[in-house]
Amino acid sequence: MLIVHKLDRFSRDKYDSAKYKRKLKLNGIQLYSVTENLDGSPESVILESLLKGMAEYYSKNLAREVMKGMKETAYQCKHTGGLPPIGYAVDPVTRKYIINEEEHGIVETVFSMFLAGHGYNQIIRELTEQGYTSRYGKPISKGTLGTILRNEKYTGTYIFNLTDSKDAAGKRNGNRHKNSEDVIRVEGGMPQLVTKEDFQKAQDKMNQNKRQPGAYKAKEMYLLSGLIVCG
Incomplete structure (x- = not known):
């Protein structure tokens, strides 16, 4: 089995999550979340889909907010991170x-x-x-x-x-x-x-x-x- 703290530690992309969970299943490996009680029942399938959707939303929304801050920095012609160009x-x-x-x-x-x-x-x-x-x-x-x-x-x-x-x-x-x-x-x-x-x-x-x-x-x-x- 593969044990994770939460499903978003496994992946925050629903396509990656489905792909890699399928790979694990084909190799006889079960995925378990410590803090989320998913017992394989029909109801847990709906709950798992909801949790994955929320995790992906959080990730994309965070990226959008970070980009907004970086754009404000860019309009002021300030360094936004990384190594500056040579010179x-x-x-x-x-x-x-x-x-x-x-x-x-x-x-x-x-x-x-x-x-x-x-x-x-x-x-x-x-x-x-x-x-x-x-x-x-x-x-x-x-x-x-x-x-x-x-x-x-x-x-x-x-x-x-x-x-x-x-x-x-x-x-x-x-x-x-x-x-x-x-x-x-x-x-x-x-x-x-x-x-x-x-x-x-x-x-x-x-x-x-x-x-x-x-x-x-x-x-x-x-x-x-x-x-x-x-x-």
């Missing part, structure tokens, strides 16, 4: 973003070198030679470079609620953006590290590189370019 720090008094004097050179170097035509490997070597590392003391990765180049906050625009939350399967995807009407944008809400013109040039360049086929990346033209497909 920024958080003022402990105002809770607003300020320039991180030890890191802003990373952002400036990345944008200037990328727009000058340098590749990621060259940029990483230059950052290493300048003594820059990640916040964990490791060399800056290509993924970090991509994140920096795509971050619109460096133009001085405060952005909140940009990426989507979990999908129907419960998976997160930081590349999936929400509808524009759900995103909070405040121009001038953050210190500017990159001009809007340079940021847009970087986006255009990245999109162009993304569309280019392998033939344009090769150092020479091969006879069967575009005809052979990797298995």
Whole structure:
């Protein structure tokens, strides 16, 4: 048997609860709640459904109230939690973003070198030679470079609620953006590290590189370019 204090400790999502309870049943495992007397009778089925519905309502309502508070914080251009982007720090008094004097050179170097035509490997070597590392003391990765180049906050625009939350399967995807009407944008809400013109040039360049086929990346033209497909 599996014993829980309350059913909401097992799951607050009715679909997950039904799915995993079914898995337990198929393996001969009974689910028991200490504080809720569910004896398997027809009446207890109704009570269990009511308890699960209340638990899911509590969870979703709490998330809604938390989001309301975070949006009020965002409209004031204050830090809403988590690590600030590279190049920024958080003022402990105002809770607003300020320039991180030890890191802003990373952002400036990345944008200037990328727009000058340098590749990621060259940029990483230059950052290493300048003594820059990640916040964990490791060399800056290509993924970090991509994140920096795509971050619109460096133009001085405060952005909140940009990426989507979990999908129907419960998976997160930081590349999936929400509808524009759900995103909070405040121009001038953050210190500017990159001009809007340079940021847009970087986006255009990245999109162009993304569309280019392998033939344009090769150092020479091969006879069967575009005809052979990797298995």
